Amino acid sequence: WLSTVLCEPLVRKDLSASMLAGLAARLLLAILPGILAFKAGDATSHGLRVTSARFQHVKDTESSSSSRKHSFLRKFKGRSAFLRSRSVAIIPQPKTMDLLGGEDLVLTTGAAVRVSTPSLADLAALHGVLGKAGLKVDTRADLPQFLLVREGSDNAEKYTLSVSSADKVVRIGASSSHGLFNGLMTLRQLLRRGAAGTWRLPQVQISDEPVHEWRGLMLDVSRHFFNASDVKHLLDTMALYKLNRFHWHLSDDQGWRMPVAKYPRLTQVGAFREDGHGSDARYGGFYNEDEVKDIVAYAKSLHIEVVPELDSPGHIQAAVAAYPDLGNAPAVVATQFGALEHTMKPSDQSMNFMADVISSTAHLVDSDYFHVGGDEVVTGQWSTSQAAQTFLAEHHKKRLEDIASVMTKSAVAAVNKLGRRAVVWDDAMSRDLPKDTVVMLWRSWLGVGRLAEEAASRGHAVVMCPQDRTYLDQFQSKGGASDAFGAIGGFLDLLKVYEMDFDGHGAAVLGGQGQLWTEYIEDRRNLDYKAWPRGIALAEATWSAARRPGFDDFQRRLALHLEELRTSQVNFREADGKQALPRSQVLEEKSPQATPRPPSNAVRTQEQPVHESWLRSIVEGPMLRQTAVHVRNRELKQKATKATVRKVRAALRPTHRRVVLRGFHRSKG
Structure with missing residues (x-):
């Protein structure tokens, strides 16, 4: 001891x-x-x-x-x-854990252990945990033994775990591979370094199971694109904390990322926009079919279900850019953010298009759920559209809002036809959808309780996604005072996430989910910073719910996890707002498939172009809370070319819709 x-x-x-x-x-x-x-x-x-x-x-x-x-x-x-x-710091906190005292089970790095597992998949998962301690597998009877056994339970995620140093046995029991995997993630957290190349396991008996079945994170890959490596990196940390739903937001006004063989222009045209957010480079990217299958298979190996989302009839401008007959001019991929006025043309052609892309995506992503969006449908274009009036007459409807209802119900029907369960944002709840449609409650300013009551009255199960508790793109300090990156605004700290409420007010609550909208998250480093450790707080909130032991106890346990996250190259946010990893540390090649081009009116002192995106790499911290930024005669190193930047003064405020840099004049959302 x-x-x-x-x-x-x-x-x-x-x-x-x-x-x-x-x-x-x-x-x-x-x-x-x-x-x-x-x-x-x-x-x-x-x-x-x-x-x-x-x-x-x-x-x-x-x-x-x-x-x-x-x-x-x-x-x-x-x-x-x-x-x-x-x-002993397990997150999420187990339902019950008996610390038995006595000597720890000591394992020496490089030593051999015996294993017994029900399947090769379970063996692979166990091997991943043992690999952390550098342990090898052998069959000799006198070695420490790791047993994975199947035992009866009505909850596939329930597991038991015991460690006995006297018998040199570690035993994990569960009724399914998912339960065994949950036990292995707990075992991984129990392993801690000892002296002189050893690893220690305390003698414990654990019985554990989640309160909620839906414990997830949503990643928006439209506003900023994240490649397969970035997605897997996020999935790894999700699995460690038993988050089991990956909601993949694959389409929006700013980019279409999912390949659809019948509609090749969706990725040829719809995946790229003419500038990035704060950059004059052509921006974009998309996944090919093999990458999608690989990500889904990787998630499955971690017992994470991928829930794809293709949003309609709003947030559809990237698809309209690829196929202009689906909507109105201008047929370009959006460079502004927010709830834009562009909507899908109300027609059978549009509904058939959505049925096609849903079917194609479902073929690549094996999941019980499919998200069809339905949020923030702006009806302005429909109010002046003859096609909209014709559509209303054909469907015996009168109100513009009924167009969204008909089109969302069509998308839900396409999902149900494939044997999947449809998911929508709560905006679409009033559209008379089938009762088995899952509703994500996000508009917290309307009152989550009131929205939950409405869902209950309509027979819908819900996933708690309130903007004020789960939107992880917000600042983590008031006004962003200590944040290392900019944000969309707001304020959401660790405590507010941890204390989120799961009162369904009569509706069946499947669980909760954190949202990573990426207007202000441009790369993996920033993604990690926004996701962790708030995502860890969400993991305990959704796993334990009313069993949560309290925020102070959570913080104590969290402090013992941070070094392993750092070792795993997770750039989490430190308590003081700093990044966990040094700025000089290169994590991975940047995700965006961007094609740089020099702005025609850029100020430069030699022939090489000076991009505003290069300037951003010099400026430390979020520019939104800087009143002025001065850059003077700095050489831009580690670039394709060198350039000298003249003195630049930039005055930016969060409320400004336009940003003016000397020599630049770009419209911003």
């Missing part, structure tokens, strides 16, 4: 002043209760049970005739058990 509490930080060579002070405090806390016990003659010894709601001390059944001279050691052991519990 002393090795674990006092020596581990020394082995890690973490010798900051605060750590040295912490070591002294640990030693004092360890010895003081024993001294007091020796003086008082307290003969009570303690085991420890940790539940998801509180620490619960359980008295041993030791005989009351025990000698008084052992009271010091027993009290010291009790304090040891408590401090040991403080070093």
Whole structure:
């Protein structure tokens, strides 16, 4: 125990002043209760049970005739058990966890262990966890044994886990591969470094299962494109914290990312826009069929279900740019963000198009769910459209809002025809959809309770996605004061995510989901910063719900996870707002497939073009909260060419719709 509490930080060579002070405090806390016990003659010894709601001390059944001279050691052991519990940091907090005390199971890096698993897939998952400690698989009977066994349960995600150092056995039981995988993710978190090339597992008994079945993250790859490597990187961290739904927002006004063989122009034209956000480079990208299948298979290996989304009849301008007959001019991919006025032309042709692309995507993405959007449909263009009036007459409707109802119901029918369950944003809830349609409640300013009551009255199950609790593109400090990146605005810190409410007001609540809208998230580094650790708080909120032990306890456990995230190259947000990884550290090649072009009116002092996107790489921090940015005679290194930038002054405020840089004049959303 002393090795674990006092020596581990020394082995890690973490010798900051605060750590040295912490070591002294640990030693004092360890010895003081024993001294007091020796003086008082307290003969009570303690085991420890940790539940998801509180620490619960359980008295041993030791005989009351025990000698008084052992009271010091027993009290010291009790304090040891408590401090040991403080070093066990499982997220999400298990339903029940008994810390048994005694010696840890010690495993030496490079040593061999025996394994027994029900399937090759389970073996592969176990191998991934053992690989963390550098352990090898062997068949000798005298080796530590890792057993994965199937046992009965009515919840496929439920698992039990036990560690016995005396028997040298680690056992995980579940009724399915998903449950076994959940147990393995807990085992991975239990493994901690010991001294001199060893790994330690505390003796525990865990029984665990989630409260909610839908625990997800949504990634918008339209506003900014993220390649297959970026997506897998996000999935890896999701799996560690048992997030099991990846909502893939594949189309919007600013880009279409999903290949559809029948409509090749969707990716040839609809995947690219004429400038990026804050850049004059042609911007875009898309996935090919093999990449889509690979991402889906990778997610499946992590027991994460991919839920694709193709939005309509609003947020459709990229498709209209590719096939102008689907809508109105201008037939270009949008470069502005927000709820734009462009909508799909109300016609049978448009509804057949949506049925085709839904069918094609469902063929590539094997999922029980398919999201058809239905949000933020602006009816302005329909009000002056003869096609809209004809459509209303054909469907015996009168209101412009009825057009959205007919078109959304058509998309839902296309999903149901494929044997899938449709999902919509809550804007579409009033469109008289089938009862088995899942509704994502996001418009928190209308009152999530009121929206949930409406969903209940219509017979819909819901996923909690309130903007004020789950939109992870918002600032994490008030006004972005300590944030390392810009954001769309707002304020959503770790506490607000952790304390989100799951009261369905009569509606069946499937779970909750965090939203990563990417207007202001342009690369993997920023994506990590926005997603983590708020996504970890969301994982515990959705897994444990009312069982959550409290924010202070969560923060304690979270602090013990951050170093592994850093080792895994996850650029999470530190508590002080800094990035976890140095700016100089290259994570991966940047995602966007951008084609740079020089702005015709750029100010430059030599022939090489100077791009505003290059300027952005010089400026530290989010520009939205800078009143002025001065750049003077800086050489742009590690680029294809060198250039000298004249003094530039930029005054930007969040409310400005236009940004003027000297020599640049670009319209911004």
